Amino acid sequence: MKTRALGMVGLxxxxxxxxxxxxxxxxxxxxxxxxxxxxxxxxxxxLAYLSFGVTALGGLLFLWKRDLRFDAVALAGxxxxxxxxxxxxxxxxxxxxxxxxxxxxxxxxRLTTTALLLALYVGYLLLRxxxxxxxxxxxxxxxxxxxxxxxxxxxxxxxxxxxxxxxxATFGDPAKLLHPxxxxxxxxxxxxxxxxxxxxxxxxxIRRYQLARTAWQIEEHGRLGRISAARQAxxxxxxxxxxxxxxxxxx
Amino acid sequence: MSGLARTATVALAxxxxxxxxxxxxxxxxxxxxxxxxxxLLLFGFALxxxxxxxAEAAPGLLWLAIVFAGLLAVGRLHLVETDDGALExxxxxxxxxxxxxxxxxxxxxxxxxxxxxVLLGVxxxxxxxxxxxxxxxxxxxxxxxxxxxxAVGTFYAGVTVRMRxxxxxxxxxxxxxxxxxxxxxxxxxxxxxxxxxxxxLAAWLQLLAGYDLVMLIAGxxxxxxxxxx
Numbered sequence: 001m002k003t004r005a006l007g008m009v010g011l012x013x014x015x016x017x018x019x020x021x022x023x024x025x026x027x028x029x030x031x032x033x034x035x036x037x038x039x040x041x042x043x044x045x046x047l048a049y050l051s052f053g054v055t056a057l058g059g060l061l062f063l064w065k066r067d068l069r070f071d072a073v074a075l076a077g078x079x080x081x082x083x084x085x086x087x088x089x090x091x092x093x094x095x096x097x098x099x100x101x102x103x104x105x106x107x108x109x110r111l112t113t114t115a116l117l118l119a120l121y122v123g124y125l126l127l128r129x130x131x132x133x134x135x136x137x138x139x140x141x142x143x144x145x146x147x148x149x150x151x152x153x154x155x156x157x158x159x160x161x162x163x164x165x166x167x168x169a170t171f172g173d174p175a176k177l178l179h180p181x182x183x184x185x186x187x188x189x190x191x192x193x194x195x196x197x198x199x200x201x202x203x204x205x206i207r208r209y210q211l212a213r214t215a216w217q218i219e220e221h222g223r224l225g226r227i228s229a230a231r232q233a234x235x236x237x238x239x240x241x242x243x244x245x246x247x248x249x250x251x
Numbered sequence: 252m253s254g255l256a257r258t259a260t261v262a263l264a265x266x267x268x269x270x271x272x273x274x275x276x277x278x279x280x281x282x283x284x285x286x287x288x289x290x291l292l293l294f295g296f297a298l299x300x301x302x303x304x305x306a307e308a309a310p311g312l313l314w315l316a317i318v319f320a321g322l323l324a325v326g327r328l329h330l331v332e333t334d335d336g337a338l339e340x341x342x343x344x345x346x347x348x349x350x351x352x353x354x355x356x357x358x359x360x361x362x363x364x365x366x367x368x369v370l371l372g373v374x375x376x377x378x379x380x381x382x383x384x385x386x387x388x389x390x391x392x393x394x395x396x397x398x399x400x401x402a403v404g405t406f407y408a409g410v411t412v413r414m415r416x417x418x419x420x421x422x423x424x425x426x427x428x429x430x431x432x433x434x435x436x437x438x439x440x441x442x443x444x445x446x447x448x449x450x451x452l453a454a455w456l457q458l459l460a461g462y463d464l465v466m467l468i469a470g471x472x473x474x475x476x477x478x479x480x
Contacts, residue, residue: 130415139476142476143473147469151428151431154462158462
């Protein structure tokens, strides 16, 4: 019930923040209406990184405590994170087309890093999907999640360098949105959307965690059921005593 | 014997075992080499026949061929361990798990270095590149790149070897992780071939070395969990 209330609050917050961002805040002087995408884009990107941080932490705690609940937390982080990452890339591309004139900007280290991030965690989810044993799945996922988390800063650093040593380009920098000189209304719109998205994120994380726990219980129930069925079959032979084999009859 | 020396002894013994198995007629390195050479030939068809264009793209194509062939090489090095439950035997040895990781990584590195040196020659011939004068920098790039690839590859091959669809999962998991390695190795190779006009070679080699170090530590720290399964 509390979780449902949280979801309702999140939904309401997103609607209010969207109305504020779309109708109350004036369009950006340089980027026009396209700049409004930034409110959801920045919020998605922030939550994507937060989710993957949760996944790495969940994996670490699982390896330490060997408790499958931490694995469920890691799974929730990865799945919600992949969704927000895809959302962030999509928003970035929609923003890039009118502002940069192209969907994909190789000069932007953030875009390329985020694309690799998506690939890393889609791989993580597939890995989970392809391993049946819960403990084995959790172990593999935890260490792959940790190596992925270690890799992310190197990816970002190398892509920044790759561009930096190449040539320096000037383009609209999304980070400038948070610059102190930005008008107050823009900052309020961004912060409002950030808050609203974070509430929704918390709701999704809790729900995904609960779902993972339920799925695990069903799995465990099925496994125990099979074991007891096998035991019963071993105690009481189902078939009557077999008739003698034809060859034995002949001998 | 001190801990480090013991670890090194165990690692070298495992690497030697892999080398012996390879030399006694599995001939997998040969087929991997030919596969990579064919890939380079097909890159030529895809981008050629303008030799100048091929020469420009050569560093990237070389490393892509190394990566594709390397995926096969590291995957196979773990696959041989699944025959007759050899991996379980290996896991039962009373030695440091990091030594087992290091051993598999050393044999991976050996395979990668053979691949890299041969492919460098193939690229020089096919794409008309003059290697003279760039040798020291190229070999250093190759060694650092192969160390990183072996470090990451050994880890991911260990993760995927007992999995369904491992042929797809190994590249899928590994390729995004080695993106920085590919980037730095291609840049360093290009700089080395051009005579380092912008003085950026050292920076890329440092990035490669740093990547190798981080991935070796990460792989060594986590590989043991795989053997406990």
